[in-house]
Amino acid sequence: MSEQFRICPDTGLKLYQSTETLIKANAVAAVVFLLVGGIYGLLVGLTRWPAVHLLPADWFYLALTGHGLNVLIFWLIFFEMAVLYFASSVILGSRLAVPKFAWAGFALMLIGALMNNYIVLSGEASVMMTSYAPMDAHPLFYLSLILFAVGALLGCFVFFGTLVVAKEEKTYEGSVPLVTFGAITAAIIAVFTIISGAIILIPTLLWSLGFLAEIDALMYRLIWWAFGHSSQQINVAAHIAVWYAIASIVFGAKPMSEKVSRMAFFMYILFLQLASAHHLLVDPGVSSEFKMFNTSYAMYLAVMASMVHGLTVPGSIEQAQRAKGINAGLFEWLRRAPWGNPTFSGMFLSLIGFGFLGGISGVTMGAEQINILVHNTVYVPGHFHATVVLGTTLAFMAMTYWLVPVIFRRDLIWKGLASWQPYLFGLGMAGVSLFLMGAGTLGVPRRHWDITFSMTGGEVYEFPAAANTLLALNGLSVALAVAGGAAFCLIIVGSLLFGRKLGPDEKLATPHIATPPSDADYEKLGNGITVPGTLVLALVFFAAFAVYYFINWKYLAETWGIS
Amino acid sequence: MDEDQESVPLLQRILDNPFILLAIGVAFPAVLYLIWGIMEIVSVPLAN
Amino acid sequence: MTSLSPPKDKIWWNEPIERTELIWITIVFLWGLVMTFMMPFWHVVGDQNISSETYKTTPEKFMQQTQAFVDEYTVRKDDGPRQYPVVKPPPGGDVYLVARLWDFWPVVELKKGESYRFHLSSLDWQHGFSLQPANINIQIIPKYEHVVTFTPNKSGDYSVLCNEYCGIGHHMMIGKIIVVE
Numbered sequence: 001m002s003e004q005f006r007i008c009p010d011t012g013l014k015l016y017q018s019t020e021t022l023i024k025a026n027a028v029a030a031v032v033f034l035l036v037g038g039i040y041g042l043l044v045g046l047t048r049w050p051a052v053h054l055l056p057a058d059w060f061y062l063a064l065t066g067h068g069l070n071v072l073i074f075w076l077i078f079f080e081m082a083v084l085y086f087a088s089s090v091i092l093g094s095r096l097a098v099p100k101f102a103w104a105g106f107a108l109m110l111i112g113a114l115m116n117n118y119i120v121l122s123g124e125a126s127v128m129m130t131s132y133a134p135m136d137a138h139p140l141f142y143l144s145l146i147l148f149a150v151g152a153l154l155g156c157f158v159f160f161g162t163l164v165v166a167k168e169e170k171t172y173e174g175s176v177p178l179v180t181f182g183a184i185t186a187a188i189i190a191v192f193t194i195i196s197g198a199i200i201l202i203p204t205l206l207w208s209l210g211f212l213a214e215i216d217a218l219m220y221r222l223i224w225w226a227f228g229h230s231s232q233q234i235n236v237a238a239h240i241a242v243w244y245a246i247a248s249i250v251f252g253a254k255p256m257s258e259k260v261s262r263m264a265f266f267m268y269i270l271f272l273q274l275a276s277a278h279h280l281l282v283d284p285g286v287s288s289e290f291k292m293f294n295t296s297y298a299m300y301l302a303v304m305a306s307m308v309h310g311l312t313v314p315g316s317i318e319q320a321q322r323a324k325g326i327n328a329g330l331f332e333w334l335r336r337a338p339w340g341n342p343t344f345s346g347m348f349l350s351l352i353g354f355g356f357l358g359g360i361s362g363v364t365m366g367a368e369q370i371n372i373l374v375h376n377t378v379y380v381p382g383h384f385h386a387t388v389v390l391g392t393t394l395a396f397m398a399m400t401y402w403l404v405p406v407i408f409r410r411d412l413i414w415k416g417l418a419s420w421q422p423y424l425f426g427l428g429m430a431g432v433s434l435f436l437m438g439a440g441t442l443g444v445p446r447r448h449w450d451i452t453f454s455m456t457g458g459e460v461y462e463f464p465a466a467a468n469t470l471l472a473l474n475g476l477s478v479a480l481a482v483a484g485g486a487a488f489c490l491i492i493v494g495s496l497l498f499g500r501k502l503g504p505d506e507k508l509a510t511p512h513i514a515t516p517p518s519d520a521d522y523e524k525l526g527n528g529i530t531v532p533g534t535l536v537l538a539l540v541f542f543a544a545f546a547v548y549y550f551i552n553w554k555y556l557a558e559t560w561g562i563s
Numbered sequence: 564m565d566e567d568q569e570s571v572p573l574l575q576r577i578l579d580n581p582f583i584l585l586a587i588g589v590a591f592p593a594v595l596y597l598i599w600g601i602m603e604i605v606s607v608p609l610a611n
Numbered sequence: 612m613t614s615l616s617p618p619k620d621k622i623w624w625n626e627p628i629e630r631t632e633l634i635w636i637t638i639v640f641l642w643g644l645v646m647t648f649m650m651p652f653w654h655v656v657g658d659q660n661i662s663s664e665t666y667k668t669t670p671e672k673f674m675q676q677t678q679a680f681v682d683e684y685t686v687r688k689d690d691g692p693r694q695y696p697v698v699k700p701p702p703g704g705d706v707y708l709v710a711r712l713w714d715f716w717p718v719v720e721l722k723k724g725e726s727y728r729f730h731l732s733s734l735d736w737q738h739g740f741s742l743q744p745a746n747i748n749i750q751i752i753p754k755y756e757h758v759v760t761f762t763p764n765k766s767g768d769y770s771v772l773c774n775e776y777c778g779i780g781h782h783m784m785i786g787k788i789i790v791v792e
Contacts, residue, residue, distance in 0.1 A: 226592065
């Protein structure tokens with residue numbers, strides 16, 4: 001049963017027909033849910049802007065629920081399915097194991113996502129993404145998430161199956177490529193995520209149907225976060241795999257060393273998911289030992305891994321650039337990078353935003369005691385808009401620009417707009433992240449419709465005036481980011497519909513994948529410090545991290561005594 | 564081929580096997596986060 | 612050879628590591644140790660550590676205890692619109708604070724520099740205890756009674772805001788703690 005495949009004229013990749021169709025279906029579904037989630041996000045941002053205060057309360061909580069689920073779950077997981085199929089079947093040049101399962105998974109995910117959107121929009125499930133028991137939603141809400149999760153699990157099985165097929169049919173020699181290894185990391189985290197989701201959502205469904213008397217609220221939080229937080233760790237592993245892929249695509253870069261990058265991913269496999277405890281740091285019922293061990297991802301070994309990836313990805317780019325002769329000064333390699341190519345600029349902005357804004361804020365507020373200052377304030381969404389939007393979403397957007405000609409055989413339309421899009425989206429989202437974090441340090445609660453307390457009959461708390469300013473700036477940034485997100489959706493959907501069709505053997509005008517420097521080129525770099533520019537950037541990052549970390553301990557020391 | 568396999572260092576062999584990694588990646592957080600956490604919650608004493 | 616192709620050497624484990632990577636790994640490993648040390652260190656020297664003293668309770672029982680606390684120590688009615696009892700417990704004593712849809716009850720008056728054992732629980736859904744402008748945020752969970760000791764270090768009026776979404780009246784949920792000299 002030999003399956004149809006073609007060789008991509010631009011990249012030389014071997015593309016099996018069923019893989020290609022599945023990648024197309026998942027990527028298109030992803031972009032559609034990104035669009036829906038983005039519209040909800042705009043409504044949320046404009047409502048939290050006190051001078052605009054767009055939506056009434058019930059619609060605000062509905063929109064916030066829809067926003068979280070559509071972007072955090074549906075957009076990202078659909079895209080990650082495409083990444084998994086790409087990283088297994090396409091990179092390894094193998095047929096996909098049981099495409100039928102992959103289609104069944106896709107169907108379940110689509111039904112789940114549509115059902116979820118229906119029940120949320122009906123107003124019977126405005127319970128936020130977290131749906132904390134004993135607050136109850138319509139049973140269809142839990143059912144839709146279970147269906148979606150089972151679909152995603154099928155996709156993971158197909159991914160692991162494809163690894164077996166590729167090895168048995170010897171489509172590659174030796175170890176899998178690093179990008180595939182990153183995808184394996186993401187898929188492993190996904191399996192843990194989905195199992196945890198099943199453990200908690202199935203009883204919750206039964207409870208909402210009346211078959212179970214009670215769901216323990218604390219137990220729900222513990223297990224739900226093994227699902228809710230880990231699902232964001234799938235994103236981290238997947239977008240770092242995408243960073244490595246883009247460094248290779250745009251620069252022909254190779255990993256600085258296989259061992260270091262793979263061990264860093266291995267640290268993720270071991271410890272990244274422990275960070276689910278970040279959500280329980282000010283909860284009753286769990287000990288400080290549990291909190292400290294898990295919030296530190298076991299002595300920060302997974303944080304170390306992220307910081308290693310943060311060095312080796314730009315480091316591999318610097319090495320490749322220098323090997324090609326762009327060797328002057330500290331940063332000439334970076335200055336002469338293709339900043340007009342959205343695949344590169346999106347990836348690099350993702351790297352900077354994820355590290356400087358998302359990483360530093362996340363690890364700092366993940367210290368057991370510092371969390372007291374910001375738990376459930378808008379600081380938290382500020383943090384994760386840097387990790388999962390500026391980081392993951394922008395990286396996935398960058399990858400999509402590259403995939404359109406390869407997989408869909410369409411030329412991109414509006415290339416000028418596309419070259420600006422990552423900056424527009426990145427700047428907007430950096431604003432969202434910074435301004436929300438700023439408002440959070442002033443105590444502004446998250447998921448809150450009215451911080452002027454106009455409905456309490458005169459019992460009010462007056463936030464510092466700066467809080468209103470920060471939320472207004474956040475509203476403007478949301479508008480900017482949504483413009484960037486809309487531009488992305490328009491360019492991609494427009495290219496799929498109206499982009500010039502590329503002939504089966506037609507090559508693009510410019511090379512679509514870089515030629516790697518030769519071994520001899522790399523040897524010229526010598527054995528010492530080959531990436532001085534990256535080292536300087538890393539040291540700047542470290543200084544920012546350390547200063548910010550200790551400033552927060554100082555803030556903490558100024559508040560009431562708590563014991 | 565078999566001799567080749569023999570000389571591969573243990574950690575590389577582990578990293579090259581997605582199913583060992585899958586087992587480790589599910590077991591670690593299951594024990595350190597889920598089971599530890601559940602044990603603490605069920606041992607919360609009753610109020611007097 | 613790139614990150615999209617298998618490693619060139621079949622046994623890549625023995626390849627030398629680039630020096631920048633070694634320097635960076637050393638730095639970040641040590642930094643991880645510093646951060647690991649900071650949390651237990653703060654338990655020893657710091658004044659802000661949330662206790663994990665917790666009991667299983669029921670809404671009825673917790674309400675009863677709070678009612679008894681209010682009956683014993685109420686000093687006046689609050690002049691705010693809700694006219695809740697203002698309860699002034701003795702320094703070092705217990706304080707019961709109920710979180711429910713959609714308020715915190717009662718109003719509590721504390722003395723600056725004294726310590727109080729706060730008992731926090733919810734009568735219905737999950738809530739958030741967000742004390743402003745002190746920036747102290749604690750999760751409140753139904754059927755769990757969390758005992759946390761507070762020592763106010765500044766006098767003034769403080770608000771308790773709910774920062775866990777608890778349904779359509781979430782934004783109306785507000786309470787008050789007064790700290791006097």
